Amino acid sequence: MNIPRFWRKINNRYNLMGTKCENCGQTYFPPRNICPNCRREGEIVEHSFEDEIGELITYTIIRSAAEDHEKETPYILGIIELEENTRLTSQIVNCEIEDVEIGMKLKPVFRKLGEQSKDGLLFYGVKFSPIGKEE
């Protein structure tokens, strides 16, 4: 990941900032500047997903990963639905592999996503965690 690209997306990555089409109501994450349903009629505005509770649609267990995520294996990579038809891929944390379940409710949490190199930039952003008992 290069630095300008990461920097431009900080608000999306930290705060789950996506977009919404005011015309048809469809939300987008990652954000889109044009609504594919409405094209020119679409009216795109910023839309935050950070208070949304997501649902786990499907997942896979990653047992061998590229060098930068090697130390984290095995880990859970899930597809999470935030709102109707708005899905994203994210690591599921605070969850044992034997406890992961399709349909489980997930909340966004702030975690380290990776690092550029040993002496390079640290990348932070959202991952998802099961909702605790009290929540």
Added chain:
Amino acid sequence: MTGIVSYGVYVPKYRIKVEEIAKVWKEDPESIKKGLKVNQKSAPGQDEDTATIAVEAARNAIKRQEISGEEIEAIYVGSESHPYAVKPTATIVAEAIKATPNLTAADYEFACKAGTAGIQNCMGLVNSDMAKMGMAIGADVSQGAPGDALEYTAGSGGAAYIIGKEDVIAKIKKTTSYTTDTPDFWRREGERYPRHGGRFTGKPGYFSHVIGATKSLMDKMDTEPNEYDYAVFHQPNGKFPVRAAKKLGFNKKQYQDCLVVNKIGNTYSGSTLIGLASVLDESSPGDKIIATSYGSGAGSDSFHIEVTSKIKEVREKGPKVNYFLEESKYLSYGEYARNKEKVR
């Protein structure tokens, strides 16, 4: 009056028991537990660090009072384990609570008391109307060298306090500090683990400063120990805060509720602030709290706090300290070492 508008806590879910660490170093867990009055400590997940803990605590504080990030005009993050040597943790927090760009921000370092130093700074800004509200955070993912006594207690966690004048849940009536150059604990630039002066440093370090600051505050407030409902002290282990409290004339009822060190270890910059949060979780309007931090090197900040009627509605809107004490998953030493990247 200036005081605490909101507070938020975060402690990672992982724990490691004293037995598990003692097994590796062939030490006797019972004598360690008895000596330190600590049974286990908290440990971060492999993708957690001081910045992520600070952000989670900050978000829990924001959530409690439904404050908008833009209202926070100052952020100070105190830690001895900032992820970068150069590049502030505070800007990461500011971005993650949408407080940017109209605010001042900086990182603080003063061993375990950098978070309370941040509270004092926020009080100064709010009192002088330089900021509407400020946020002070104490957070750490502390490291003890493998095999060092600190490895049994060095925990992870943090707390965030929003300081302001309106809608305060607790007034901070006075704060006072006690600071000297005392070389009891240090880490040189570029070194991975801290070093310490060993056992003898308790007296000139922790006890002299905690007792000095607390007494000085009571003198200025013209109060006696029995006037306080709660007494919170920095918790490097389970023994020191109890001994300091007794020396100062506080009783068990006043100090025992805030002792979380036996379950999560010493959370360094988070320690006093999490202890105070556990008291706010349970306190009643009108309660008087005295809270004193300690940072090696050395200094203590002491606060006289009075709870208002606002506390009851606000505290229910965020996770309490007990929630974090209960949510736990135990690690083996191998898993713990891998998470902390001790084994490379």
